[in-house]
Amino acid sequence: MALPTTTKQFILPKLGSYDYLTLSQGAVRPPKATEALIRVHAVSLQYRDLIIAKNQYPLGKSAENLVPGSDLAGEIVAVGEDVTAFKAGDRVCANFSIRHLDGDPSPETMGASLGGSIHGVLTQYITLPAEALVSIPEHLSYEEASTLPCAALTAYNALLGPVPVKAGDFVLVQGTGGVSIFGLQFAVASGATVIATSSSDEKLKLAGELGAKHLINYKKNPEWQEEVKKITGGRGVDHVIEVGGPGTLLKSIQSIKHAGWIHIIGFVAGGQDSSLVGPIIGTAANLRGILIGSVRQFKDMNRLIATHNLRPVINKVFPFEQTPEAYKYLESQAHVGKVVIKVS
Structure with missing residues (x-):
């Protein structure tokens, strides 16, 4: 041919x-x-x-x-x-x-x-x-x-990277874009409890249907980091899928447990905030920039997707x-x- x-x-x-x-x-x-x-x-x-x-x-x-x-x-x-x-x-x-x-x-x-x-x-x-x-x-x-190549693999690299998410962890996902939705699905498949934020109750409803246990509308609850701390009994979350950037990063830092992980993926919220150094030190936060992932990680992720029949x-x-x-x-x-x- x-x-x-x-x-x-x-x-x-x-x-x-x-x-x-x-x-x-x-x-x-x-x-x-x-x-x-x-x-x-x-x-x-x-x-x-x-x-x-x-x-x-x-x-x-x-x-x-x-x-x-x-x-x-x-x-x-x-x-x-x-x-x-x-x-x-x-x-x-x-x-x-x-x-x-x-x-x-x-x-x-x-x-x-x-x-x-x-x-x-x-x-x-x-x-x-x-x-x-x-x-x-x-x-x-x-x-x-x-x-799969960007949205899914980015979420997989974030949550299954150096310190993999595990059953019993709390994971905060921001919004309902591609990376956040995949992060939600991978966290649920790993046995974690997911907290999802969005400006839309309709979008939060879908996040709930996908397995998010706690839903926060950040337009109605602008101090959403305080709600996250309440949900986790004051402890904070283990992982944050951070897609907002400067506009949300400080609140993400205020949402994590000591030595928790913030996986920085995007900057869709805009904003400019120079007051981050103190809270980063104060929580011993791990801020990790994510640059998609490798072919090997892609193959590992596809096995997870196939095992759990994720769509x-x-x-x-x-x-x-x-x-x-x-x-x-x-x-x-x-x-x-x-x-x-x-x-x-």
């Missing part, structure tokens, strides 16, 4: 707005000996994709006419002659960084992050190193699997041609869980 030679793809001819997203045609590179050619079925969007398009992300240098997007699920069309782990027809995801195979991240691995410093996955076909691929859990659709929460699926509308919907923050683009 002849391999495809062209692909439809979205590009950003310049950065500054997702309105610049342009559907174009690109060339398909045949796989080298250690590579695989993948037909992309679905792509999930991240907050990172939005701020890269707006030129608000610390990229350094991006690829010219950048193909955005980092999270794909697809089907292998062909493999190079030295690839033994995969074959044509296999269903796979690619890791966020195609060089981060194991261990800690580095400038080299982060310089190989899809949809930023190198071209991404909003394309019908892409050729990638086979070592950067992982098999999709059998019970998941392509749309569901496309949510990602998808809010809305857009057709490929409506990619700019998907970006706009993500920006609205109306979603609970993930926003996905069906490519083919």
Whole structure:
């Protein structure tokens, strides 16, 4: 069977707005000996994709006419002659960084992050190193699997990292975006008690249905850290999935137990707060920045997902041609869980 030679793809001819997203045609590179050619079925969007398009992300240098997007699920069309782990027809995801195979991240691995410093996955076909691929859990659709490389793996790396969450722990998750929802699911699967915050009672209801035991509307209860302390009998939580950034970090510090862990993932709340040093020292807090995860962690996570038959929460699926509308919907923050683009 002849391999495809062209692909439809979205590009950003310049950065500054997702309105610049342009559907174009690109060339398909045949796989080298250690590579695989993948037909992309679905792509999930991240907050990172939005701020890269707006030129608000610390990229350094991006690829010219950048193909955005980092999270794909697809089907292998062909493999190079030295690839033994995969074959044509296999269903796979690619890791966020195609060089981060194991261990800690580095400038080299982060310089190989899809949809930023190198071209991404909003394309019908892409050729990638086979070592950067992982098999999709059998019970998941392509749309569901496309949510795993960033949102799921970030939450997994946070909660199952150096000090893994365990039964009896308290975990605080902020909001109901992709990472927070996966954090909730992994914490519940690990036997922890989850406290979820949101500005929406409707979104909190879904968090409750997914297993969160305690629900706090931070619009109605702005001093939510005090409520967290009450819920935990004054002790504080073991882990916080911190997605707000400067706008929420102080309250997260005030929510943890001594020597608890705050996993810093995002900065969606904005704000500027320079009064953090004293409380960080005062609680012996562990603040850990999370840079997604490795291929090895991805494989470990997929075993957990398969064992517990976990299903990602998808809010809305857009057709490929409506990619700019998907970006706009993500920006609205109306979603609970993930926003996905069906490519083919």
